[in-house]
Amino acid sequence: MTSGHVGRTYGESTPWWPQPPTPREGAPDVIVVVLDDVGFGSLGCYGSEIDTPTMDALAAEGLRYTNFHVTPLCSPTRASLLTGRNHHAVGMSLLSNADSGFPGKRGTITHRAATIAEVLRDTGYNTYAFGKWHVAPMDQTSAIGPYDQWPLGRGFDRYYGFLEGISDQYYPELVQDNHRVEPPRTPEEGYHLTEDLVDRAIACVSDHKSVGPDKxxxxxxxxxxGHAPHQAPQEYLRRYRGRYDEGWDVIRQRRHARQIELGIIPPGTALAPRNDGVRPWAELPEEERAVAARLQESFAAMMEHTDTHLARLLAHLDRIGTRENTLIVLMSDNGASQEGGGLGNTNSIAYENGDEVPHADNHARLDEIGGPRCHGNYPWGWAQAGNTPLKRYKQNTHAGGVRAPLVVSWPGHVPAGEVREQFHHVIDVTPTILDAVGARMPETYRGVAQLPVHGTSMSYTFADAAAPTRRPTQYFEMYGHRAIWHEGWKAVAYHERGTSYDDDRWELYHLDEDFSECHDLAAERPxxxxxxxxxxxxxxxRYDVFPLDDRNFAERAAMYHSAASPRRRRSFTLYPEMSRIPGGVSPLIYDRSYRIDAEVRLRAGDEGVLISQGDVNGGHVLYVAGDRPHYEYNHQGTRYRLHGHSLLPEGEHVLSVVFTRTGSCQGVAVLEVDGRPASRKEPITTAKYLIGWQGMVLGRDAxxxxxxxxxxxxxxTGTIERVRVELDTTPDTVHEIFD
Incomplete structure (x- = not known):
C-alpha cells in the first residue's frame, strides 16, 4: 500500500483505494474520422459535386483547413497521425506490408513513439478503433501474432475492422480485438462494411456512455x-448514373470554379494542366468513356454512402446529448489514387503485379462495377479531378499527393464555417488533440525513452484566422519522390523509378502565391x-529517410529476409480447425513451382472446398463437386480450370495439385488423385507478386x-485430415525473394 495503514485487525487499520487516472474536468470526447484516398477536391465542402451533406455540415459548424498536408500513402500517414512524429522516424517509410531491413523502413511503429491511444488511455480515456488499421506488419497478422502492433497492442481497448490496406466492402476479412471473425451478414442480406463499422461505433458509444457518462x-x-474497390449499394450507384458522362475536363473546371467561390482556394489560382498520360475526355473512344464514367460513379456513390452512415453516428451523439462536448477531426490520408492506371481497372491485383487490365475486359464488366463481383478503380483523369486544382496523385510529393481536406468541429471552441490557411501536417493532429484534452506525450512510456513529438498543436488557429503558421518546415518523401516546404516555399522532385536520383529535376514554387504549383520558379530563383x-x-x-528506395510496394512486400518471418517457410501443414491465414502469411506460391496435397475422407455425395486462397481478383481453389476433384487458378480474372475425369470412390484419398514453373509467370498444372494424374493444363499464367488480397482458408471459400x-x-461436407503445401526452393523462381 502507498497510503493507509495495515494493522493486526480491521479496527487498527486504515483502508486506502488506488485512484485510476482521471482526465481534466470537461475533457471532450474525441472522434477522428479518416477517409482513404479522398483527394483535396473530392468533398462537397471542398468544391465537389458529390453529395456529402454530413461532412459539409461538419465544415459549416467548424473549420476547414486548406493548407493541411499528409504523407503520400496510407500507412505512413496513419503512423504519423497516431504518434505525432514523422513517418520515417517511427519506422513506416512505406506500407506495413514490407520490412526493408533499415531503421526507417520497418513497416511498423517503433515503441519509442507512443500512440495517441496509449497516452489517452493512461490519462483516463477509453479508446476504441474501428476500420482500417494497416500499421501492423502483415506477416505478423496471423493467429500467432505477435500482437504488439495490433490495435489492442498500441493502446486501443477495443477494435473491429481490417488489418490490411485494402478491403472488399462486401466481403471484408474482419478482426475483432485480437481474433478473426466473419461478417455478420452477406451482401445478399444487405451487408456493407461501412454500415457495419458505424453500427459498431454507435453500439460502442452507447455502451460507454451508459456505464461511464462522465468518462x-x-x-x-x-x-x-474511398479506397478501391469502390463499392456501394445499388440504390447509391443508381443515383450517379450519367452524372459523369461529361467527363473529367468539365468536372474539374466546375470544381475549380466552386473552390474559388467557397474560398477554398485563392482567387486567381490556376487549374493545373492535365497530368502526363491523362487524355482529353473528348478524345476517348465511346466505350472507354462509358467505363471511365461508370468507375467514377462508383466512387461518388461510395462517398455519399459513407456520408449517410456518418450522419447516423452524429445523430446518435445528438440523441444522447454528447455532441456539444465532442471534438471531431475529419481528414483524408492522402490524395486521390493513381492506381487505376490510364484506363481505370476492374481488378486491383493487376495493378500490383504491374499489369494493365485490357479495356475490353473492363468494358465486359461494365454492369458489375460497384458491386461485389468487381474491384474497380477510376482512371488517372478522375484521380486528378479528385485532387482539383492540383497536379499528380497519391504516392507523389506534388500537392495532389499530399494536400488533403481537414475539417475540425468542436462546438463552442472553434468558430463555425471559417477557413484556415496556415500550413500544417498530419503530425500536428495528435499534439492538437493532446492540447485539447489537457494531456502531454510522456518522455518515457512503459520504460522506453520516447522520440520527441515532431508536430505542433493547431489550436492557436482556432480563434485566429490571421495567426502566422507555427510550422516553419516539413519534408516529404515517397518512392524516391522528394519535397520540402519551408516558410511558404516548396521544392519538389518527381522521380522516375529506376533512374538516378541525381538526374531528378527539382521544381520550385512559392505556395503563398501559387496554390496549385503551376509556376515553376527554379530558373528564376536558383x-x-x-x-x-x-x-x-x-x-x-534527421528523420531516418535513407536509404532512398524506389522499388514498388509489391516488390518490397515480397521480401521477408527476417529469419523469424513465416513467409520464409517452404513447407506448410494445415489443419481444418485453423482460422483464416491472412494474405501476408499465406504460402508464397507466386511464380514458382508448388505442390498441394489434401488428405481427405469421402462419403458418397460429399462436396465442397478443400483449400482456397484469394478472392475475385485472383486466387486458387481445390474442391470436390459431382464426385470429382476440381482445381481453379484465377489469374487476375483469367480462369484456368482442371476437372478430374473419374468419379471419386468413398474412402480416404489424397487430392493433389502439382504446379511446375516452365518460365516467367507461367507453368503447367496437374490435378492428381492418390498420386495418379487426373487432369492437366498448360500454359497457365501466374501472379508475379500478389495472387489476391484475401488469405487462405480450409474447408470453405467464405x-x-x-x-x-x-x-x-x-x-x-467430408473430412479433411490435413493439407500440405510444399514450395519449390529454387531462389530464382521467386525473383530471388530468399537470396
Missing part, C-alpha cells in the same frame, strides 16, 4: 472509403532552390469467392 473516450474511425534542396537532405538525415463455379462458401 471521455477516443474513437478512431478509419473508413475503407538560390532559394539550392537552399531548400540542402535543407531537404538535412531533414532527411468471403469474396475465388471461383463462380460453386455456391457461395461451398463448405466441405
Amino acid at each position: 471521455p473516450y477516443l474513437l478512431y474511425l478509419a473508413m475503407g472509403a 538560390g532559394v532552390l539550392h537552399e531548400l534542396i540542402g535543407r531537404w537532405w538535412s531533414e532527411a538525415e 468471403l469474396s469467392p475465388v471461383s463462380w463455379d460453386y455456391p457461395h462458401g461451398f463448405p466441405f
